[in-house]
Amino acid sequence: MVVQKYSTPITPTSLPLKVWALMGCIALGWMIAWMLSFSIAVFLLIAVVAGVICVGSYWLEELRTTAFFASAVAIGLGIGVRFNQMLPPGWLDGTEMLAWMDGSIEEVISINPRTHSFTCITLASVDPKFVAPKSSVRILLSGRVRQAVPRSGDRIVGTVRIRTPRTPWLSGDFSEWQYCAARSIELVARAIGPVALLPPPKQHGLLVVWRDWLSQLTDTLFTRDESAQLAEAMVLGKRDRLGKLTRDAFALSGTAHVLSVSGFHVGIVATIVLLVSAPLGAYRWLRSSIAVGATWLYVLLSGAATPSIRAGVAFPIATLALAL
Structure with missing residues (x-):
């Protein structure tokens, strides 16, 4: 009689049930973000709640299943929110549209003193001609001003033509869509006529005082203006004082992202x-x-x-x- 010492049952290889549950919850969160178009603020609130549940599950075993599903859905929501940021707004339908814009300048990219033209990134509310108004939209704006020089924080209003970022025709062309997606820019706008610049509201508070004090300290530590400007841009995110030559040099070298806080x-x-x-x-x-x-x-x-x-x-x- 032959006795088999070791008997290993052959079972078909398959994914565990928890893996399928994880993938299903991630897909559910992705679908919820796609259908309800969550903003970043709402997603951060959901992520904080999921994190609190996960922390509680460290001490309470009853919460571990809930923490598993909550964290998986939060992951799906995060993926969906990011994809929604990268997709062009469907309400424009790929065409230019006349709109009224009212917002504040976040960053001045370039200024041409001869033609009084500029390019900047604004966080604005837009009121298109044929669709409902939209608020808190990041816009890559090109336009002209009469006298004032645009600065970060200035309020800017005017009539613009808005469109979605364009993809390059050829492989070596500049990708406007990729540039905008990396900076969470949803629309590209071109001003019709000169825009109006209004001074930013006077800000008060401890953080503002500290920020101004750090700027003054930077000017004191660095004797050269160029060094102080670079230090402010790299440490505090203030890029308004950078000259055009400095911006162009960093852009040509592919290191322009170093000048903004990330x-x-x-x-x-x-x-x-x-x-x-x-x-x-x-x-x-x-x-x-x-x-x-x-x-x-x-x-x-x-x-x-x-x-x-x-x-x-x-x-x-x-x-x-x-x-x-």
Whole structure:
């Protein structure tokens, strides 16, 4: 009689049920974001709620299933929101449309003193001629002014022609769509006639005072104007004082993104704070709290740009995961 010592049942290879549930919840979140067109603020609120549930599941086992589904749906919502940002608005239908625009300048890209023309990025409300008005739209605007020089923070109003960003015809052409997608720009606008510039409202507050103090400190530390301007742009996100030659030099070298505060800058600040607070290694929660607080202080002082906010939200989540 032959006795088989080892018997390994042959089972067909298949994905576990949890993997299918994860993929289904991600797809559900993606569909919800596509149908309801979530904004970034709503998604961040949902992500915070999902994060709180996940933290609670560390102590309460009853919440672990809920945390699994909540985090999976939040991942799908995040993917859907990002795709909605990259897709052109369907209400324009790919054509130019006359609209009234009222907003504020976020960044001045170029200025031509001879023709009084400029190009800037604005966060504005638009009232198109044939569709419903839209608010909080990032626009790449080209236009002319009569006397004043456009600066970041100025209110700008005027009649424009809006359209969606265009894709290149040839492989070597400049991709307007890719440029706009990288900066979360939804529309491209061309002003009809000179636009009106209004001074920004006077801002008061502790953060504004600190931001101005840091600008003055930068001017004191750097004797050359060019060095002070670069330091303000790279650390505080202030690019208004940069000259045209400096902008063109960075653009030609492919390093123009260094002049704006992004998640990379937030990561550098977070790393420096973690290294400085290394002696507090035995107190993980205290060290993590100091790092998160210092990182968010930098996010606010640098102007709270969208990329820095995303990095500021991701860093506490990663820090909390490491602390647990």
